[in-house]
Amino acid sequence: MKNEKKHIIDWPLSPAVKIPLVYLFAGFLWILFSDLLLAVWIDDADTMRIAQTYKGWFFILVTAFLLFLLIKRSFKRLEKTRNNLNQTLKHYSYLFHHNPQPMWVYDFESLDILDANRAAQKDYGYHSGEFLTMSMLDLIPAEDIPSFKESLREEGLEYQRISGIRHQKSDGSIIEVEMISHILPEYQGRKCRMVIANDITTRKKAFESLKKNERALKESERQLQTLLSNLPGMAYRCKNDLFWTMLFVSKGCEQVVGYKAEELENSSIISYGKIIHPQDRKRVWREVQNKVSTQRKYPIVYRIITSKGEVRWVWEQAQGVFDEEGKLLFIEGFITDITHQRKTEKALKHYGDFLRTIIDNIPFPMYYKDIQGKYMGCNKEFYRYLGKTKEEVIGKTVDDLLIPSQAAQSKAKDRELLKTKEHQKYETRITFPDGKSMEVVLHKSVFLNEEGEPGGIIGVYFDISDRVMAENIIKKQVEELERINAELERFTYTVSHDLRSPLVTIKGFLGMLREDLEAGNFEQMEMDMQRISNATDKMHHLLEDLLQLSRIGRVGNPFTSFSMNGVVGEVLEYLDGIIRENQCSIEVQTNLPVVFADRSRIMEVLQNLIENAVKFKADHQIKPHITIGCRRELDPPVFYVQDNGIGIAPLYQKKIFGLFNKLDQASRGTGIGLALVQRIIEFHGGRVWVESEGTGKGSRFCFTLPGSFESLLI
């Protein structure tokens, strides 16, 4: 390039020198030879002068022609050279502008960019005009300008190749380039450098990622090593032989078996087969042979004996490695010490068993169930209480254990509990499908699972059947006491009234008697004395009756089972006289129930009722007809004594049972009969009442006895 330049520059001087030299040489030769020739030919001076003149003209003519030829030839060559030059310039310009590498030329001093090729424009995102108004500094990111200026000191270098320079594109993005530049000594009269910029961003990135991959690979290798050496166990590869000859063992083996890796590898000091506990060796061999053929991972647990002679439990997971033909090459796996876990497990199991024992021995039925209400577990007392086996409880719900109404109540309570999550306590009666039932107090709580959500319900039963029974007994006793109290009140009232009456009569007529005596009214005396006598009799009867009444409940016979038919028969026999006298017809139902009661008292009841039925006739014309029977269809059965007598108006049906109450003052007796009947029946826990449509319509006296059974004859 340098030579070419010189040639182009020197080339025009050549014909310029050549032509005058030729002219000089031809002139010299002409003058020399023509003068000599003339001197030979011509002697005279005039002729000579004329000849000289012609010769001169001739010389001018020849040289002019010669010059014309030379110059013409020179111009032709010049033209050709210029054409060649133009062609070359075009080529070079093309090479510059169309070069795929970005190139530009900049002024060494002003740093103005003087020219730039298309690639530069395209790559940097400028159009050509724009590029030419820019300075080199416009291509450098602001932060790199100081270092760029620093590098300018070395600009004197003819050729420069710098890598890792950052350029800024028109859109502001940064690219990394390799810049090759050299000095152009003269360009448009200025000292310039031509730059070829090579974008190495992509290349660099690729390089960096390659480096990164390399680093990552190294890192993962290192990590694997670290992992293997830090794992609480040993990784291995071994042959499938009886010694389990180790081909590779990770460092962790020292912690597990107490031997170093190199001691174990290739069984150099000890084989793994000998480390396995003698009692487990056969089992391990069998199990591995069974499982390895499946080509899957398999776990196995066994004991080993360490270098120090300690027995440890290990857990191993391994898998066979096979070649393409399915031949077992070796076994790879990982062995870890689980002695501690085994101990913890044992302790946990022991603790669990202990808790279970405690729960089982709690003398109250306990259970726990899940949110769906399925029984998950319960203690022995619960099974015993329900009379069920484990299979009949676990996984079941209350629907399977209780009758529907109580199951529904229990479920409603559970829902409420799961909503409030508070302790729940309520009394209820639980009835099993077999009819057995008991009174309980139920305590229920929600237990939470690991997430803190309700996991189910714990329940405890307290059987309060005894308490409820005691309460019922007390209630009954209180009722009885109240009844006795009321009766006592009635009794004192009656005594104060009814026993006073005869006294008034007696005292009154005694006074009258005295007056009769004074007046000598003997007729009147007789009548008054009779009244006194009657009153004392009445008083005697009243006292007798009261005494009899007070004996009921206080003086009694033990209860026995007996047939009502028998008792009725006896009473009828006893009343035979009065029955005959009144021409009574009596009908007795056969197969009356058997009762459990105080026999003689029941006889008194029947005697009173039958006697009344005979006594209170509706009309003297009508013969009494009495029916004695039992309405078994009712529960409890109702015994009755029915008559066709005077009947009792509804208004008085209660009053007649009152002590010393009589509907007819004229009738015989003190009015104790029905009071006695009521007291006896009530003492037996039964009820007595009368049914009658009214006066003249007959009566039916009814009573119940709780201890009545179906007749033994049926």
Add this chain to the structure above:
Amino acid sequence: MNVNLFEMILLVEDNPDHAELLKRSFTRYSPDTAILHLWDGEETLDYLFGRGKYALSGERPLPDLILLDLKLPKIDGLQVLKRIKAVESLRSIPVVMLTSSDTEKDVLKAYKLNVNSYLVKPVEFNRFLDLARELGLYWFRWNKRPPAPQSFIKDNE
């Protein structure tokens, strides 16, 4: 001292002996006193209200004083008292309980049902006589009676 300012006493008493005693005592001090003796509560109400066997008996005189026993067959004294005091035309008739019961409960019940007086039959004969005399004195001599009621007005309650 004889008192015969009144016309009629209605005595309701189921005990014939007591009735006899009362009648004799009264007539001793007030010989002109008419005493109507009825045996039980039902009969008394029938008389006062003109029902039952008194339904067709026409005009019956209303008593100036009613002596009422407490314990009576069928309808007892307190029930009778209640019915009398519930009816406008009978309410002004003085009702005196005369009974052998002296329990507080009965006394209280009777007064709650607007009884005019409550007397307990004395056991002693002399006191019995005193009672009969003073009863007459009090109710017919000292006590200002309401204007004599019209002869019986049938009232269906």
